[in-house]
Amino acid sequence: xxxxxxxxxxxxxxxxxxxxxxxxxxxxxxxxxxxxxxxxxxxxxxxxxxxxxxxxxxxxxxxxxxxxxxxxxxxxxxxxxxxxxxxxxxxx
Amino acid sequence: xxxxxxxxxxxxxxxxxxxxxxxxxxxxxxxxxxxxxxxxxxxxxxxxxxxxxxxxxxxxxxxxxxxxxxxxxxxxxxxxxxxxxxxxxxxxxxxxxxxxxxxxxxxxxxxxxxxxxxxxxxxxxxxxxxxxxxxxxxxxxxxxxxxxxxxxxxxxxxxxxxxxxxxxxx
Numbered sequence: 482x483x484x485x486x487x488x489x490x491x492x493x494x495x496x497x498x499x500x501x502x503x504x505x506x507x508x509x510x511x512x513x514x515x516x517x518x519x520x521x522x523x524x525x526x527x528x529x530x531x532x533x534x535x536x537x538x539x540x541x542x543x544x545x546x547x548x549x550x551x552x553x554x555x556x557x558x559x560x561x562x563x564x565x566x567x568x569x570x571x572x573x
Numbered sequence: 574x575x576x577x578x579x580x581x582x583x584x585x586x587x588x589x590x591x592x593x594x595x596x597x598x599x600x601x602x603x604x605x606x607x608x609x610x611x612x613x614x615x616x617x618x619x620x621x622x623x624x625x626x627x628x629x630x631x632x633x634x635x636x637x638x639x640x641x642x643x644x645x646x647x648x649x650x651x652x653x654x655x656x657x658x659x660x661x662x663x664x665x666x667x668x669x670x671x672x673x674x675x676x677x678x679x680x681x682x683x684x685x686x687x688x689x690x691x692x693x694x695x696x697x698x699x700x701x702x703x704x705x706x707x708x709x710x711x712x713x714x715x716x717x718x719x720x721x722x723x724x725x726x727x728x729x730x731x732x733x734x735x736x737x738x739x740x741x742x743x
Contacts, residue, residue: 537683
């Protein structure tokens with residue numbers, strides 16, 4: 482688990498760019514991932530945490546339907562949108 | 574005019590004329606000014622359209638009540654932060670919405686922070702202390718509720734959650 486390497490800002494940025502999630506900025510940031518135009522996953526990203534505590538990291542991964550390793554890959558680079566869609570389509 | 578439209582003036586609801594009678598107010602023929610004098614503190618009166626309901630705005634008491642509520646919440650939060658395990662907590666209301674039945678939430682410590690998660694709905698609140706985490710959870714639940722009000726464009730899992738949440742929000 483690579484939670485210590487990332488800030489929550491990075492998580493939000495990756496979700497916006499790779500997963501095209503549009504965040505609503507309230508007390509915390511939350512947004513929906515659309516699969517084929519349907520709101521399928523919802524993620525809440527807390528504000529201002531670096532390094533990200535481990536349970537918080539796992540929680541964010543889980544909200545996107547990912548294991549921690551898959552979430553690491555999403556944040557680092559290897560996992561792209563197409564790969565993410567394959568993962569969540571196979572798990573549902 | 575509803576209570577919400579009154580803006581920054583926070584009402585202390587006396588409830589109804591019968592309660593005024595019980596407080597020794599009398600026959601009900603007295604004027605608003607007489608009642609304010611009886612309270613002996615700054616207050617405003619507004620009569621709601623609903624019959625027999627009078628709302629008295631006692632600003633000093635309401636301000637003090639809000640301060641006390643905040644202090645109690647912070648003391649509870651501090652006490653909770655000293656614990657290593659946490660009993661489930663009940664969420665009886667969201668931010669602007671009340672619930673017909675409470676939701677259960679679990680609180681977990683996560684290094685220097687806390688996570689509050691609902692056991693009924695896959696929603697989380699994060700915070701530096703239990704109070705903040707729980708408050709943020711309530712914000713998230715209410716945000717989800719308003720998302721659900723917009724349309725039905727959700728996956729089947731989320732539509733089930735929508736059905737549940739809509740049934741318990743007042």
